[in-house]
Structures are given as C-alpha cells and as structure tokens.
Amino acid sequence: MFAIDIDPTKVKLAEDAGMVGMNAAENAEERILLETGGLVWMFEAAGGNQSHGTEGSDPLDQAYRYIRPSGKIVQVEYISSEIELDPRDMRSKYARWVNPLLGAVxxxxxxxxxxxxxxxxxxxxxxxxxxxxxxxxxxxxxxxxxxxxxxxxxxxxxxxxxxxxxxxxxxxxxxx
Incomplete structure (x- = not known):
C-alpha cells in the first residue's frame, strides 16, 4: 500500500504504519506506475480547492494519473471548488470516480x-x-x-x- 503526501511528517507516519511512503513532489507517479502498472484503487484525501480532475497537478489529477484502466478514485475529502474534467480522458481509462456522501450515511x-x-x-x-x-x-x-x-x-x-x-x-x- 502506498501513501503519498507532500508533508514529510505524514509520509513518515504512513511508513511507521507499514505503508510505502512517498513524497508527491519526488516522482511518485513514475515509481507507482513502474512498480504496479497503475493502481486499482486510489483514495484521494486532500480535498479543498482544486481546479483540475484530469489535467494539471492537483491531487485529484494525480490520483487519476496513478490509476490503471478501469481503476477507481475514491474521493474521501470534499472539493470546495469547481473542477475541470475531460470526459474523454475519463472514458479512455474507464475510470470511476466515487464521491463522498454528505451527512450521516x-x-x-x-x-x-x-x-x-x-x-x-x-x-x-x-x-x-x-x-x-x-x-x-x-x-x-x-x-x-x-x-x-x-x-x-x-x-x-x-x-x-x-x-x-x-x-x-x-x-x-x-x-x-
């Protein structure tokens, strides 16, 4: 299991919990794709203000790039802004994006x-x-x-x- 973050403290916590911790700024995408061929599931937990879902450098975009065809992105946190998605990119990967439900579920x-x-x-x-x-x-x-x-x-x-x-x-x- 991989844990990717830009905060070294969070990367260290993930490693202490038995995960492979990676700094998002240090070619995490290249390493994940090389070692796995792409992830089947990706949990995106940054949320916040993001502008792109399938292009750019936002965490959701990174999650999209890390998954393999037919992979799933599970959005754990809430995105507080409008985001751009290219439907052709999503369709070409047959990606599924699962959003959190609001309220007591x-x-x-x-x-x-x-x-x-x-x-x-x-x-x-x-x-x-x-x-x-x-x-x-x-x-x-x-x-x-x-x-x-x-x-x-x-x-x-x-x-x-x-x-x-x-x-x-x-x-x-x-x-x-």
Missing amino acids: SETPNKDRGELAVDMVESDRVSIQELVTHELEGLDSFEEAIDITLNSEEYDGLGPDRLSLTINARIQQRES
Whole structure:
C-alpha cells in the first residue's frame, strides 16, 4: 500500500504504519506506475480547492494519473471548488470516480459512519493516537478546537482533526 503526501511528517507516519511512503513532489507517479502498472484503487484525501480532475497537478489529477484502466478514485475529502474534467480522458481509462456522501450515511442497519468510526476506534481496530496533535477538554475549548481545525498548519496539526473532534464528541455523548 502506498501513501503519498507532500508533508514529510505524514509520509513518515504512513511508513511507521507499514505503508510505502512517498513524497508527491519526488516522482511518485513514475515509481507507482513502474512498480504496479497503475493502481486499482486510489483514495484521494486532500480535498479543498482544486481546479483540475484530469489535467494539471492537483491531487485529484494525480490520483487519476496513478490509476490503471478501469481503476477507481475514491474521493474521501470534499472539493470546495469547481473542477475541470475531460470526459474523454475519463472514458479512455474507464475510470470511476466515487464521491463522498454528505451527512450521516448508514453503513450498517443500525449505524451511521460516525457511530461506526467510534466503534472502530474504541475497539482498537483503528488507531488514531499517533495522529493526535492536540487534546482539548470540555465545551469551553470548542472555539479553540474550531480554530485548530481551520488553521491546522499554524498549529502543526496533521489534518484529521475534524475526525477526532467528531469521534470524541460521539464518545462523550455515549458516556452521558
């Protein structure tokens, strides 16, 4: 499994978790294509403001280039801007682009994604401890938590702060 990022801290975390970490700026595409012939699945987790989906240097475009014909791109984060897609490029690769669903989406008959994420963290099936950069207590720290989330780089946050805020809120909700 490959993990590609421009942040060396995130690349190191991926390597510590047993993945092949690569810096996106250092010919990751060439290495992936050489070693795999193209990925079957690509999870694009940068989101944010991107302008291109099939050309340029945006993370979604990179994901498109890394997949093999009939590959799938799973968009994990939300893209906050309009993007350009060339339908001919998508069709020539028979690529499938899977977007996240908004809101509380049921994953099992009795659990939405948030509840399932809490269960996975509580049961140690998924560890987020190595991603925790800040721990805040109580509702009085809510504004600080939002500031950290919106300005992760200024606070040396790793990015999954929204996830841990949600998980912690759900765990606290269960306990009360």
